[in-house]
Amino acid sequence: MTTEAGLDVAKLQRRTIVTLVIAQAFGGAGVSVGISVATLLAERILGSSDLAGVPQTAQVLGSAVVAFLLARIMTTRGRRPGLALGFALGAVGAVVCVLSGFLSSFVLLLLGATLFGSATAANNQSRYAATDLAAPNKRATALSLVVWASTVGAVLGPNLLGPADRLTMSMGAPEFVGPFVLGAIGATLAAIVFLVRLRPDPLLVARQVASVDPRIRPNSSIRHVYRVVASRPRATVAVLAIALAHTVMVSVMVMTPLHLHHGGAGLEVIGFVISVHIVGMFAFAPLMGIAADRLGRLPLIGLGSAILLASVVLSGLAPAGPSVGLTVGLFLLGLGWSCCMVASSALLTDSVPLEDRPTVQGASDLAVGCAAAFGAAGAGLIVGTWGYATLNVAAGFLAAATGLLLLFARRSSDPSRS
Structure with missing residues (x-):
């Protein structure tokens, strides 16, 4: 298929996927290091x-709010400026986190973490860019390839925690700021990739193919998005399933470094366990897309x-410190998240019209981020008061609720594919 301007849509889709894969490799490294050490720096x-x-929490909230703002930009101007801006803001946030370590300022750490959430927002929104030009029966597969691309950087990033921290400490920096330097570099490189390679813009081309009148300004208000969903x-089930699964994953994962640290684990061990978790999140995504x-x-x-x-059963039973049960539990935590994220994202894309997709997708990530x-x-309060095992019990109820959504979905008369 070609557009009126003579563009080969299939060729452009392949170029888009390659661009997204490259950017995700860099961006995934940036996002993962911040997740791994933010709690340690705060402590x-x-x-x-x-x-x-x-x-x-600040990082997740920042990601949530920015996701919708980026979606509004992408609705009118395309994927390229929105994704590049998200990673650029994330790089600035990582630098602020570094400064917070030097100044021992919790306020600066919160500000930096909030801005750093922009990289997470762009990282998440990238998956939807893969679906703009994909055939309906290949949307999940295309989306999953972008999710999978995060594996390279996301697995490598946590394993560089120790070396990066030792390197910056040898230069006089305080403990736990080195990983944020890596985060700034990864986010900057991802922004550059989008600016240089994401041309022509896949969303704008998709609208041309669908003969959407470019003079009609899409309605990107929250009220309109709510009505659509x-x-x-x-579409409602898709948003709720992503939100619940992501909340389970984030709440358990964010407190696992502390659970390991309190049991005597060093950064290398913490980085390894988080890497195993991230392998579960991303490495098998193509299989999830095909399924x-x-x-x-x-x-x-x-x-x-x-x-x-x-996963929460295994993690909840694991003692403080490194253990096989905790490592396997964190791997399954990532794998379960991968299933829900790929399938729910594809279901959401299937369920809404093309002109509403960017803002609905952004609003979905807003809802997901707020829930997470x-x-x-809550995870910090639960662990501080009742312990890590209780946190996993609470997460188990949310995981069960995700499965119960299917009862509602199967009764719906939506024309979207089940």
Whole structure:
């Protein structure tokens, strides 16, 4: 298929996927290091773990708010400027986090973490760019390839925690700021890749192919997005499934470094366990995409819910410090999240019209981020008061609720594929 301007859509889709894969490799490294050490830096600055989860909450909230703002930019101007801006803001946030370590300022850490969430927002929104030009029966596969691309940087990043920290400390920097230097570099490189290579813009080309009148300005208000989602039951299920699964993943994952640290684990061990978790999140995503396209979106969401339940059981039973049970539990936590994220994202894209997709996708990430922020904040309080095992019990209820959504989805009359 070619556009009126003579563009080969299939060729452009391949170029788009390659560009997204390259950017995700860099961006994934940047995002993962911030997730791994934010709680540790907060504990060092405060001298207590009671509020150690707050910077992660700020990062998640920043990601949520920025996701919708980026979506509004992409609605009118395309994917390229929105994704590049998100990673650029994330790089600035990582630099502010470095400054917070030097100044022992918790306020600066919160500001930096909030801005750093922009990189997470761009990282998440990238997956939807892969679906703009994809055939309907290949959307989940295309989306999953971008999710999978995060594996390289996201696995490499946590394993560089120790070396990066030692290198910066040898230069006189305080503990736990080195990984944020890596985060700034990764986010900057991702922004550059988008600016240089994401041309022509896949979203704008998709609108040309669909003969959408460019003179009509899409409605990007929250009220309109709510009406679109509320009128489509399976879109509602998709948003709720992503939100619940992501909250389970974030709440358990964000407190795991502290659980390991309190048991005597060093940064190398913490980085390894987080890397195993990230392998579960991203490495098998293409298989999830193929399964979602061939077997349907809903069965994969159900499988993800079951895997999440198994993960919190193993993690909750694990003692403080490194253990096989905790490592396997964190791997399954990532794998269950992967099932739900790929299938639900594809289901959401299937369920809404082309002209509304960017803002609905952004609003979905806003809702997901707010739910996860609540989970991250609650996780710190739960662990500080009742312990890590209790946190996993609470997460187990959310994982079960994800599976129960399927009962509602199967009764809906949405024309979107199940």
